[in-house]
Amino acid sequence: MNSRSFALTAALILSSLCGFGAPRLKIAYFQADVTPSVGIPVAYAPTRSIVDSLSARGVVISPEGQKPIVLCVVDWLLISNESSDLFRNYLAKAAGTTPDRVSVHTVHQHDTPWCDQSSEKALAANGLGGIRFDLQFLDGCMRRTAEALARALPKSKEVKKVGFGEAKVEKVASNRRILGPDGKVRIVRFSSSRDSAAIQAPEGLIDPFLKSVSFWDGSGKPIVVLNYYATHPQSYYGQGDVNPEFIGMARNARHNKSGIPQLFFIGAAGNIAAGKYNNGSPEMRQVLADRIEKALDEAFENTVQQPAPEKISWQVAPLRLPLAGFMVADSLKNQLADTSKDFNTRFAAARQLAWLERNKRNAPVVVTSLQLGGIRLLQLPGEPFIEYQLAAQQYRPGEKVCTAAYGDGGMVYIGTSVAYSQGGYEVDRRVNATNEKAEAVLTRAIRDVMKP
Incomplete structure (x- = not known):
């Protein structure tokens, strides 16, 4: 071996031992206040007091050689339909990435705002605007969260472990x-x-x-x-x-x-x-x-x-859940327009129309997974049953699997196949727009993003 080859070999060995050959991984933490003021609608009533503030919190994960990945979670009830897309677009632009590499979730507290621009449009068209959603406030919070991300990004820290x-x-x-x-x-x-x-x-x-x-x-x-x-x-x-x-x-x-x-x-x-x-x-x-x-x-x-970890990968699977039999546009429009119905009935119809409209797209929502070596972070939409989380852990028995649900909440609950024949609140038409075939569809998407 000549001196030049020896020097190159020694440098490669030293690089390997020191970890210089592994991809650099950076992370930035961001946080924004998303607390409504008194009078702004929250999930079930107008805000009458602020017991404690609410926050949107997130991280920008930047693996070397890849576009950044954004994970964000907000102290709100749900973020759905057009609002889910809008929030992801704001964060993607601030992070310099694409919306398919952004996942936004809620903690789902019930004395917090609900964010659904699509449903509000349907309500407003029927004289019911402003009762459940304040779009100006919600949009301001989303923009403010994106601004917090942009400020945090230059302060990203290199992750060693x-x-x-x-x-x-x-x-x-x-x-x-x-x-x-x-x-x-x-x-x-x-x-x-x-x-x-x-x-x-x-x-x-x-x-x-x-x-x-x-x-x-x-x-x-x-x-x-x-x-x-x-x-x-x-x-x-x-x-x-x-x-x-x-x-x-x-x-x-x-x-x-x-x-x-x-x-x-x-x-x-x-x-x-x-x-x-x-x-x-x-x-x-x-x-x-x-x-x-x-x-x-x-x-x-x-x-x-x-x-x-050296292996850092982001996987995305499109998800098109089957619609419940009652999800018929003309019927839902009539229900929403019927002034003899109580507000909650008309509100449910507006939400279902919004979800029906979203389903005209080829893939209205997605399931995603972030692999960090032997750790897997799984992101799901809506309110899926615990069986999906437990199943995901079985799909990758050699890994540590963590599940975040409450992504786009347009469909609300996602039951297991047997649940639809068992009855109960979670499969009632007021809160569930899918049917018993949902389990097979969601399970397939989870398997797809959990592949090595």
């Missing part, structure tokens, strides 16, 4: 659907309950683990933590007292205590809530928050770090 930890959450989540001897839903155990039968019934099928994915810089300090847990986040709600609920309270407490920015993504919680452990009293909100905060602490303490 990625960590994963998990902890079991005690006495928070329970399955909402309690079946009777005939296999039909006998009790829907909502976010709170004082019914002894609902409280005494088994916890049911849940995913009891809170999972944390952390990004670390070269000095050994954590940059940001992404947390995942599947439950509806409500303790009590409905009067317009804006707050981030027990999930947001725990996230904020962990952020303030540790100084480490925290994101919290709700998993596939369509049939999961705190009803077994929550009687709906104001005192229980803090109790539930403390239980979540304890799991956040433990998951971080249990974190195992690995060098920043």
Whole structure:
């Protein structure tokens, strides 16, 4: 070997040992205030007070040689249809990437705004505008979040290690659907309950683990933590007292205590809530928050770090869910226009028309996956059942799989095939625009993005 070849070989070996050959990975954290003022509509009433502020939080993940990836989660009920597209477009432009590499989710608290420009247009055309949506406020929040991203991007930090930890959450989540001897839903155990039968019934099928994915810089300090847990986040709600609920309270407490920015993504919680452990009293909100905060602490303490992965990939699968039989435009338009109907009935018709219009596109929504070496982050639309989250973990048994649901919420709930014959709230036409074939379609899309 001549001296030049020897020097080249030595340089390659040194590069490999030092990790210089691995792709550089950068991350930036951004945050914006998205709190409504008094009088602005939230999910079920106009805002009458601000108990605590709301935030949009996100990260821009920039693998070397790839366009940036944006993951964002907002303290709102749902973001749907045109609004989902608009938000992703704003963030994509600010990040210098494409909308298909942006995923926006909600924490789904029920005393927070609902964001759906498409539904508002249908309502306004029938004299019902401004009751559930304030488009000027919502658009301002989306733009403000994009501006926060743009300011954060130049401050991106290089990631040297990625960590994963998990902890079991005690006495928070329970399955909402309690079946009777005939296999039909006998009790829907909502976010709170004082019914002894609902409280005494088994916890049911849940995913009891809170999972944390952390990004670390070269000095050994954590940059940001992404947390995942599947439950509806409500303790009590409905009067317009804006707050981030027990999930947001725990996230904020962990952020303030540790100084480490925290994101919290709700998993596939369509049939999961705190009803077994929550009687709906104001005192229980803090109790539930403390239980979540304890799991956040433990998951971080249990974190195992690995060098920043060489394999970083973003996968996208189009999703076109089958429509329920009642999703017929003329019928829904008549229902929306019928002034003898109550507002909630007409509101449901407006939302269903918006989703029907969105389905004229070839692929109205997508399922996405981010692979970070042995860690997989799965992003889903709507309110899917916990079965989808558990199945995704089985598809990649050698990896750590974290699921974020509550992406585009135009279809609202997505049940399993058997659920549509069992009955219950989650498959009622007021909140579910799909049918029993949805499971096969969503499962196929999840499998597609979970491939190696």
